[in-house]
Amino acid sequence: MFAAGTEAMPESYRFDTVKGDWFRQDREVVMDKRIAIVTGSALGLGYELTRQLIERGWFVCGVDFNAAKQQELAEAFGSDRYRALTGDISDEAFVRAAVAEAASIGHIDLLINNAGQPSFKVPTAYTAADVDKCLKGLKGMILFSVETLKADGERDLKIANVMSTAATRGNANESVYCATKWGERGYTESLKAAYKGTSVKIVGVCPGGIDTEFYRDSHDYVSEEKQHTFMSPADCANVILFNLVNDANLTVSDILIERNYV
Template sequence: MTSPLAFITGASSGIGQALAQHYFLQGWDLALPARRPAELAAWCRAQGWPEARWRVYGADVAHVDSIVTAGQACLAAQGVPDVVIANAGISVGMDSAVLEDIDVMARTLAVNNTGMAATFHPFIGPMRERGRGALVGVASVAAIRGLPGHGAYCASKAGVVAYCESLRGELRGSGVRVVTIAPGYIDTPLTRANRYAMPFLMPADRFAAQAARAIARGVSYRVIPWQMGVVAKLLRVLPNPLFDALLAGKPRKARAGHTGPQ
């Protein structure tokens, strides 16, 4: 018997790295695309992981050909994954009144949305032919409502939810499951830069364990931690004037190259 295989983008840090650790410790083999493959490979070796159980592929999720090639290389070298987790993403504040921030939005969508579809692309046919597998899109509770100064990220994560829902319908009956995981605030290098309160902040390893359980169960959509799911639902039904007033004057996500208040 061979070990199950997980293909995970964004495993160089944060949520992706926690997911890689979790799956490895559960006996899975790993396929890990990265923009800096040497650094990720060095990290894997530092964990004491046998090299027969993991492989790193050089790839940039922002470029379709790059991540598709990595997926094809995985198929050739390791076979069809049991789980593909499109986790790679970027989160940068933006101001639409500033022209260069439109480029920030374009790159955010290229990574968080087009990059997700390109990550899944090489595996859909082989998984469908095999009759099983899971394609996992990592969204965010930021998909629920637009946050001031965070338009690119919120739009991209709302797009992740809608895209995965569409793909789930397309693959219905094929045996291939599509799972959407929407993290709340998870303790990672990315969130440590936030300048606002982060309720129900969860350690990355706990998030990874809960996400893996949801993926194994084949749930279609799961917010982690569950408390943020309740908060998200309440925000969704909040009338617009109250929602706008609630966020008025709150600190915003830092724009690219900016660290001061905005």
């Protein structure tokens, strides 16, 4: 690793605009791959979407705030397949730098807005902090969409907004979470209207319960036993990518995936 400010750099090194340092990157290897940005790439569904895209030959710029996990993924996948962008999706400066770094590698073909945090409480238990926590997902979705659309010149891009079945109904102990998911759905539908008839395609993804660490702080609401009856993140990611990434002359505009209720 070279320090920033080194005058003569080999062509195989690039400057990381997010971390302010140099990293090794074989552009010739990356340039023959399609490029995706996946937010929330470190764990759960986001990790599986990332892993399976890489298996399909994609180069993934993974976004997550978990620095330790990002380091693990960068080492496991290698610099010719994965670029770790570590930061807060609701931080506009970070988002701009992250998208700029992805765009410096090549045209961004796919953006998967997957990152988000839950809050499950009875209606009277919610606080402003809970609202802010849930709204980060909506804010990040908007910021990453805006910056990626601009980076791509509003052409040849597919945006998949991963929401929840909570974006299709109201759940008793998820009022704030549902409100933000309905907001994400409204944003998704507005993007569809704005880019209808163009080479920008917008896809809404609404999965039900998934067996991940998403519920780690909510086992008073969803027991660990119940959680393990939910769909696996690998299966869910496979279904999403089957509909999302293909060479057919069509677009699946909405993907609703219900878990098997037991």
